[in-house]
Amino acid sequence: MSDSISDNLDYHQELMNAAYARWRERRGSYEEFIGSLNGSKEVAVLVGNLNYQVGNGGFEQWHFNEYSDCSEDLIRVLETMKEECPLAKKALSLVREALEIIEEEKEVCESDYYYYEDDENDAWDLAEQERQSILGGLDSLGRQYYDFDDAFMVQVELYLRRMDGLEIPQSTLDENKEILEMGKEIPEQEPGPKKPKVKLTGTNGNAFAIMAKVSRALRQVGCSHDYIEDYRKEAMSGSYDNLLAVSCRYADVR
Known part of the structure; x- marks a missing residue:
């Protein structure tokens, strides 16, 4: 049996399943859900949702499905991870860039030009064109994330196992050595x-x-x-x- 874990991210999924089972019992908002988590479950849910949302619809989906509402928690978690999980540094950079783009889009939507839409409102048309142009930047960030998402999830899986004191066979580390080194060459x-x-x-x-x-x-x-x-x-x-x-x-x- 292979020791490779790239197709068998069991522990990460177990943590997410346990966290969501608890949420279903208590209900509440997503922010309240995240606030109730700590340790490995918090990491698993925040990073897991980032990966799932961006992987399926880019950073635009991550934002419009309101997962960006907990971006401060995600940034804190990625900051903590980046020494032991090198690709977290790259994910962190993309998240921060995405949030800047989202803030720009928000400013357009809150501008006076955007409140008055009619067939002859050139200012609104220009504002909408600018909004779409800004959101186009999220597509580029999503494509950058796809370049390393699978390797990132392997690093996250091992990070979570270490975090909870689970033994990781040396053979697993050896087989995934190249993946575990990815991201270390990225300068600050x-x-x-x-x-x-x-x-x-x-x-x-x-x-x-x-x-x-x-x-x-x-x-x-x-x-x-x-x-x-x-x-x-x-x-x-x-x-x-x-x-x-x-x-x-x-x-x-x-």
Whole structure:
């Protein structure tokens, strides 16, 4: 019998089954459910749901099925895992990028332009186009996740077994050695004030569209979440002229 576990993720599933059986007895919201968990069950459910949702419909499905409501818990868990489970670092990076995109989409939906839809509302059309463009970024993140999801689940399975003190045969570790090494070569991202090139064609002078375009460009060149948030706060702190001036300071606007 093979010691490979890539097709036999039993313990992870056992933990999820036990957690959900408990939830069915108590009911309550998903947030309450997650709040009631700890240890390996919390890890199993949060990471398992991330994998299932993204695997079936990308980060957009993970968000619109409201699993992103517990994103802070997921980030905390992935942060804890990343030393022993190297691909958790890559998953963590994708989750954070997805949340930034989701926040951009939320800002569009909450803008004045988005509240008034009619056949002659060009501003609404532009806002909707921008929203769809923003959500397109989630598709790219999903494709990146598919590149390592199977290996990630193997690492998670072994992580959970170690977490609960279960013995793992050396033969299992040897057979999965290559998978267990995956992700270790990924360097920590160094956030920094990089200045991307941004063309404002297609924004029609729409302040929100300009800010979204610059934010997306900053993210694409590796700027940190805090750095992008600083840009947004400064850009929204004054007039339209202020928005343009701040955008030119953070990006090479053309």
